[in-house]
Amino acid sequence: MAPSFCVPFFFSLLLAILWICPTYGRLSVKVSENVLKEICSDHEDPPFCLQALKSDPHTPSVDLVGLTNISIHLVDVAANKTLALIRSLIKTVDPELKKHLDDCLKMYDATISETEDAKTALKAHDYETVNVASDSCMTNAETCTDTTTTSAPRLQQENKNMRYLCETFVVVSNHLL
């Protein structure tokens, strides 16, 4: 009785493995220069995307998961830097600017915490959650853009850089799905 029960079980297991393996296979291939260009062609500023990803010395030797990790790291560093800038500007007395800075502060806080979640999700191979975090990163940066007053030009500049880095994270993590 045991064998007749086991055969379908092992057959399903085999199917499951065959189904899962190509996915892992595709993701664990080293990212070639052509694939990198193809990924960045989905970015509104492809040269920015290429330059950002190539700024990490590990890029020539990583797979798609490693490249996503790099894009997350770029977002992480930029978000912390911009958050520090917002904190330094927030002492302003201009009420309109202060309101804008408060809104941006919330957005950057959210991005930083979602970036932490994305790191955990990447380790757990939960690429859906990673991709959602990248979209959220874009939305947060756009929200800070939308309300931008002209009285904080440096924030405007850094936030644009942030939005592009979020988009880099989006185009890379789209390829995980």
Ligand SMILES: *[C@@H]1O[C@H](CO)[C@@H](O)[C@H](O)[C@H]1NC(C)=O
């Ligand atoms: C950014 O800030 C978060 C929260 O304070 C911290 O956990 C993380 O290590 C920082 N990342 C970098 C790259 O400094």
Ligand SMILES: *[C@@H]1O[C@H](CO)[C@@H](O)[C@H](O)[C@H]1NC(C)=O
């Ligand atoms: C991501 O990069 C960090 C170092 O920057 C490394 O410690 C971590 O293991 C990497 N995670 C993955 C999933 O590759």
